[in-house]
Amino acid sequence: MTRARAFTAALFALVVVALVVAPVAGAEPLRLRANALATAESPAGLMTLEASGQGRPWLAAEALVWMGAEPDLDGNALVVALVARDPDRRAQARVGRFVASPGAVRPTHIDGASGRAALPWGDVHAEAFGGVPVLSGAGGRAYSWIAGGRVSRSLGRWGSAGVGYMQRRERGRLYDEELALDAGGAATSDLDLAVRGAYDLSTPGISEARGLAAWRRGDYRVSGFAIHRSPSRLLPATSLFSVLGDAPSQRVGGEVSWRAAPRLDVVGVAAGSYVARELGADLELRGTLRLDPRGRGAVSLGLRRQNARIADYTGLRATGRFPVHPKFWLTSELEVAVPDESRGRGRVWPWGLVALRWDPDSPWQAAIAVESSASPQHRARADALLRVSRAWEEP
Template sequence: MTILAPFSPAAAQPHSVGVEAWGQLDPNIGLIVVEASTRKYPYVEAEALVWGGAGSPQYGLRDNEFTFEALVATVKVRDPRGISDARLGRFILGTGAVRAQHVDGGHLILRAPSKTHFEFFGGVPVDGNLDGRRYDWIAGGRVSQGLGKIGVLGGSYYNRYNAGQRSDEEVGVDFSLRPANWLDMAAKFSWEIVNPGLAEVLATVSSQTNNRKFRAEVFASKRNVTRFLQQTSLFTVLGDPGIFATGANLFWRAAPRLDLTVEGAGRQAEDQWGWSGYLRGLLRTDGEGKGSVLGELRRMQVATARWTGIRLASVILLFEDVHQNVGLMPEVEVIIPDDRNSVTGKAWPWGRLALRYRHQSGWSFAAAAEASANQVQRLDVRGLARVSFQRTWHGKQ
């Protein structure tokens, strides 16, 4: 449940409520998300996001067991003059260059007239430890300085203890700069102290034309493998094996409804250099972008992965009137590895077909079937369903 607050209780302010239920077969997993918001005071906000699931492997649950878990539950107090913010509860904190943390605790921000910001946070880490969190704690902060109207420079730090032992400690520096309306630069650097070594480096320089028809970007990144987030499709699972990567991409709006993107990058894996690249096209089938067709060709050539992949996806509007619409969303990916044999297979396909119904009243229903095969599993078939309700209205109460 989410509760937000407006400036004037007498004015017509937006309120909203949202409920979602997700289900997956084989393995059987359920998810319920409840969100709501209302506005009453300009300086107080409350927010909560709670899920309940059955058969969740990360909690060691069987299919007939059910549990609830609060992902976010916070109360935030804001100074009316914008000098400070204070937040208490359970929240996910991402600040500066250091790793994002899931914390039960507090977060304080102080803002000086000189555009210097001070952040302090501390509490108990949320890690799903069934043995309890005795002697677990985390503390850290960030200091940032605004550089006029063109950028921000900041430094951040945190220290984490598990069971009374120091388990994680990081320090980082970040900056963003926009010296011209057509040029953007950003970078961040973080260093692990407990196990000394580089945690993450990311730098980008991008530029675009005034009409936004062309946009070019040059980037470089180096990440610890523990920073990799869980991904869904085969492209994102298999497409980032290199710890160090540097390259460039170019976006071109070739037509009012057609976008083309090309990217090439050098990647390092197992002390060997390789490369990757892709060509992607997105065609919108109507002026509002409700329907689209996407095609992508990708090549990965590094020590740990050598394959060619193709991806096709579409959003098809089957029916629409003033009250409701029905959409069909097919997506197919096929990866062809260079090393093909009877054990790994000659190709690794993945596909999903989803059907969605959305009504003006706020109700939405969706169902999907997903199937895949790879070098480990011959066939994996799953069914998914989603029911949601979302409503926004205005009023004094």
């Protein structure tokens, strides 16, 4: 057993103890859920186990474990975390395996600890995290450790703003170092604003900056977004490809959602991109029609066109969800993508799925499906899927 596995196993045991032994009267119930997925193609099977509970008012725990995704992987834990907080929720500590994402610092899956506390002056909060980045199941770089933190301040009832910092090191060598800023909130009752940015300190320059504004009133919701991203700075600073300099990509766009009728929603998205002095465009229009007042049944149709650097394609997507019985749903999904340049990868890439879901008013759920597609990889492919789920709640 590797050191990381042993650590995970020990933490998992802690969580089990916290969940099973610690509960007291009046605490939140212990929740467990298991999903088993089987596919005719390899990987042939997957089981996920999810547990959460709050044994004491000040102690909560959760875990998500999967097993048997690929022949050479026997299982792993995505989340094994214990969270303790003071009664007034002014401070919180977390230990275990979790995703650390303080502010605009990029989310990182770590084995470690984090803490957050409200400082005694003003509406200022401080948070810090540290640990060992979790390697993906497929391998990847072994960052020895990562640490960072964030200080934020509430801006009255409007929102909050913060500054974060993160660095990763491998055997003492600096891998990444990032400074991040974020701000966001509700400017008015109708308008939300949010911005975030990350600055690469190891090779100075902006790694990523994003802005978002959304306005909603009645049946309309209009949002605008702008994204500046430097792919070379998203790589580790020790990567040879980081020396190629900064060739950022920029993307600006907007989205309009309109409840055109009580059961009909229409969404339009338009975005323009600028990459290496080349302009691109991305357009999408889709509509969703609910088949009954509560939306148990629905059909949708969408059309997309992408024009961008040897990646032009047109796509059509249709979905359907039909309650055929109080306990059974029939769902279907169809997608057709047509690349402008096939380059030997096929002229049309269709994909379709038909599924039947059994969803009685009980802890059990099940679904079966048949999926078929053609892609650059497969001239024709078919697969069958089966998922069985069970939920428990105690007490």
